[in-house]
Each structure stands twice: as structure tokens, then as C-alpha cells.
Amino acid sequence: MDSIDKKAAIKNVLIRYLDEHRHRKTPERFVILDKIYDIEGHFDIEYLYTKIREDGHTLSRATIYNSIEVFINCGLVQKHQFNTKQPLYEKSYFGKQHDHIIFTDTGEIKEFCDPRIQQIKNTVEDIFDIKIENHSLYFYGVKKNT
Amino acid sequence: MDSIDKKAAIKNVLIRYLDEHRHRKTPERFVILDKIYDIEGHFDIEYLYTKIREDGHTLSRATIYNSIEVFINCGLVQKHQFNTKQPLYEKSYFGKQHDHIIFTDTGEIKEFCDPRIQQIKNTVEDIFDIKIENHSLYFYGVKKNT
DNA sequence: TTCATTGCAAAGCGTTTGCAGTCAC
DNA sequence: GTGACTGCAAACGCTTTGCAATGAA
Numbered sequence: 001m002d003s004i005d006k007k008a009a010i011k012n013v014l015i016r017y018l019d020e021h022r023h024r025k026t027p028e029r030f031v032i033l034d035k036i037y038d039i040e041g042h043f044d045i046e047y048l049y050t051k052i053r054e055d056g057h058t059l060s061r062a063t064i065y066n067s068i069e070v071f072i073n074c075g076l077v078q079k080h081q082f083n084t085k086q087p088l089y090e091k092s093y094f095g096k097q098h099d100h101i102i103f104t105d106t107g108e109i110k111e112f113c114d115p116r117i118q119q120i121k122n123t124v125e126d127i128f129d130i131k132i133e134n135h136s137l138y139f140y141g142v143k144k145n146t
Numbered sequence: 147m148d149s150i151d152k153k154a155a156i157k158n159v160l161i162r163y164l165d166e167h168r169h170r171k172t173p174e175r176f177v178i179l180d181k182i183y184d185i186e187g188h189f190d191i192e193y194l195y196t197k198i199r200e201d202g203h204t205l206s207r208a209t210i211y212n213s214i215e216v217f218i219n220c221g222l223v224q225k226h227q228f229n230t231k232q233p234l235y236e237k238s239y240f241g242k243q244h245d246h247i248i249f250t251d252t253g254e255i256k257e258f259c260d261p262r263i264q265q266i267k268n269t270v271e272d273i274f275d276i277k278i279e280n281h282s283l284y285f286y287g288v289k290k291n292t
Numbered sequence: 293t294t295c296a297t298t299g300c301a302a303a304g305c306g307t308t309t310g311c312a313g314t315c316a317c
Numbered sequence: 318g319t320g321a322c323t324g325c326a327a328a329c330g331c332t333t334t335g336c337a338a339t340g341a342a
Contacts, residue, residue, distance in 0.1 A: 024296060024341050045331080060299045065332065081227035085307085086331060101274065112270055120260045124285055128247065128256065132287035139270055141278035170316050170321060191306080206324045211307065231332085232306060 010037055010076060010093055017074035028059050032067045036077060042088040042109070080136065082109060099137040156183055156222060156239055163220035174205050178213045182223060188234040188255070226282065228255065245283040 014033055018025050035052050036043075045068070049061055068089060071077035078092040082102050098111040121132050160179055164171050181198050182189075191214070195207055214235060217223035224238040228248050244257040267278050 022296095026297065026341070028298070058299090061331095062300080062333080063298055066297075101270065101276065101278075103276075104279065110274065112273070114266045114269065116262050116266050120262050120283075121285065123260065124247065124258055125287075127258070129290050130247070130249075130287045131290055132247075132285045133250065134286040135284060136286075137266075137283045138281060139267065139278045140280040140282075141271075141276045144275050144277055168321095172316070172322060174323070204324090207306095208308080208325080209323055212322080 006094055007034065007037060013074060013076060013093065014071070017070075023070065028063050029067050029070065031057050031059065032064060033071060033076065036068075036071070036089070037091050039091070042080065042090050044086055044088055048089075078134075078136075082138070083107070083140070099139075101139045101141065103142060104140050105142050152240055153180065153183060159220060159222060159239065160217070163216075169216065174209050175213050175216065177203050177205065178210060179217060179222065182214075182217070182235070183237050185237070188226065188236050190232055190234055194235075224280075224282075228284070229253075229286070245285075247285045247287065249288060250286050251288050 010033065011030065014029065015025060017023075018029075031052065032048070035048060035055070039048070039051070045061065045064055048068075049064055052059065052064075068077055068079075072079055076091065076093050077089055080088045080090065080100070082088060082100070083104070084107075096113060098113050099117065101110040101112060103109070117135065117137060121135060124130070125132050156179065157176065160175065161171060163169075164175075177198065178194070181194060181201070185194070185197070191207065191210055194214075195210055198205065198210075214223060214225075218225055222237065222239050223235055226234045226236065226246070228234060228246070229250070230253075242259060244259050245263065247256045247258060249255070263281065263283060267281060270276070271278050
């Protein structure tokens with residue numbers, strides 16, 4: 001699946017969600033989602049806003065805040081609270097599920113995957129009789145100076 | 147070990163940390179730490195501030211912000227960013243290590259322990275050649291309506 | 293037509309900062 | 318004595334809100 005197919009598929013996820021929830025399919029929402037899916041890695045609202053304005057679109061920060069809330073609710077975007085003061089976001093569709101390591105000295109962030117987190121999730125779901133929709137796992141540490 | 151012993155032990159952890167880092171042992175720091183260890187569960191700065199003032203101590207919010215930073219650095223307090231807008235804190239000594247489940251509909255928070263998180267931690271430490279000092283794992287979900 | 297959504301600017305509010313005064317060492 | 322720490326209030330900055338205008342359905 002190439003980049004254009006992916007964009008189309010993502011757009012469809014949004015359309016389906018908006019339809020189901022009787023929300024309007026405004027052009028702003030599609031522009032914002034499109035730009036988010038151009039960004040690799042983590043970003044903050046200001047970066048996204050600047051990027052959209054640079055591309056000649058005029059829309060307000062308020063709309064970005066609104067829209068990103070929608071995207072989080074339909075699973076297209078994830079919000080992270082690392083140890084920065086404001087939250088960072090990242091697209092979360094078609095990407096491999098991953099967790100984060102935060103280096104407490106440099107602020108650098110790395111990603112990793114471990115299947116055992118799924119097993120823990122399953123256990124917790126059984127024990128508490130709940131449905132887990134999402135998780136976040138952060139390790140905080142420093143590089144060994146070997 | 148009874149409650150008084152625990153308080154004394156915690157105080158010693160702080161004293162050792164302050165000595166090692168050439169920080170001053172101000173009365174405010176001890177008052178704040180003491181109050182934190184009276185609180186069961188999660189709390190925010192405002193709650194802590196009110197509690198301390200109610201007990202007749204006069205100290206400022208700024209000092210609480212400062213002190214809590216110190217406590218986090220010496221492992222006596224943990225800071226959580228759930229899906230509330232401001233962070234919540236909790237004491238983290240003598241307490242069993244635990245992770246959190248956040249109910250996205252009600253906002254309720256539950257705690258659980260799973261030893262496999264330790265195993266993941268060990269693996270990640272080996273693979274990345276790092277020392278992990280801390281972690282946080284949050285599951286977001288809803289109760290099954292059975 | 294209707295009302296959800298947008299845009300702008302103002303307001304909100306938890307946190308940080310500046311600085312004078314204090315006190316741990 | 319001295320400089321780290323405190324207290325107060327002002328400043329900060331990200332986010333939310335109010336409200337009139339817009340446009341999706």
C-alpha cells in the first residue's frame with residue numbers, strides 16, 4: 001500500500017467516525033488530519049499550526065485543538081505526556097504499536113516494542129473484567145557510560 | 147514497622163539526599179514531606195497546599211512546587227499525568243510498586259501489579275544498554291457491561 | 293433553515309519567575 | 318557571613334471559552 005492509499009484509508013476512518021457520531025465533515029478537519037500524517041515522529045500543537053499555515057491554509061489554533069480531540073477519539077492520533085511541559089502528539093494508524101524510553105538527562109526519546117505488554121493487558125482485562133482500549137508505557141532512564 | 151518508624155525512615159531518605167546534594171535541610175521541606183505521607187492515594191498541589199495551611203503551617207505554593215521536585219528526584223514522590231489536566235502526585239516509598247488503570251468513561255483509577263513489567267524492563271535495559279530508573283504504565287479502558 | 297463548527301481575541305489557570313528578605317550552614 | 322531557600326505577587330504560556338459569523342446537512 002503506497003502513501004496515497006494510506007491517506008485515503010485514514011480519511012475513510014475519519015469519515016466513518018464522523019458519520020457514526022453525527023459530526024460534520026468540515027474541510028478543516030481533513031486538512032489537519034492530512035498534515036498530521038505528513039509528520040514523522042512527535043509534534044506539538046504549535047508545530048502543527050505553523051506547518052499548516054506555511055502550506056497556505058488559514059485556520060485557527062482553536063480548530064486544531066478541537067480537531068485533534070476528535071482524532072484522538074477515533075484512534076487516529078495519540079497524545080503523550082512525556083516529561084516536557086506540554087503534551088506531544090503522534091499519528092497512530094498503520095504505525096507499529098510501540099512504547100517509549102525517555103532519557104531523563106538529555107530528553108531524548110526512543111521507541112521499542114515488546115509483545116509481553118499484550119499479555120499483561122490480557123491478564124488485566126480478565127482480572128478486572130474490563131475492555132482496555134489503549135495503553136501507554138514509559139521507561140525513564142539514562143545511558144550507561146561504559 | 148509502625149507509622150512513626152516509617153516517617154522516621156522516610157525523613158532519613160530525604161536527609162541523606164539533601165546532604166549528598168549539598169541542599170539545605172529547611173523546615174518547610176520536612177513539613178511538606180510529612181503531610182504528603184499522610185495522604186492516601188493521589189493528590190494535586192492545591193489539595194496538599196490546603197491541607198498544610200489547615201494544619202496551621204504557613205508556606206507558599208512556590209515552596210511546594212520546589213520541594214516536590216526534590217522529592218521526585220530522590221524517589222519519595224511520583225508524578226502522574228493521567229487524563230486530568232493537571233498532574234497528580236503520590237508518595238512512593240514503602241508502597242508496593244504498582245501501575246494504573248484509568249476508566250475513560252468515569253475517570254476512576256485502579257491499581258494493579260504485574261511482575262512481567264520487570265522482565266520487560268530488564269530486556270529493554272539490555273537491548274539499549276541503559277539504566278532504567280523508573281517507569282509508568284497506564285491502561286485506558288472501560289468496564290464490561292456484563 | 294438550523295445548529296455544529298470555525299475564528300478571533302479575551303479569559304483562565306496551573307506553574308514559573310523575579311526579587312527582596314530570611315535563615316541554614 | 319553568604320548564598321540557598323522562601324514568600325509574595327506578577328508574569329507566563331498553553332489551552333479553553335465566549336460569541337458572532339459561517340457553512341455542512
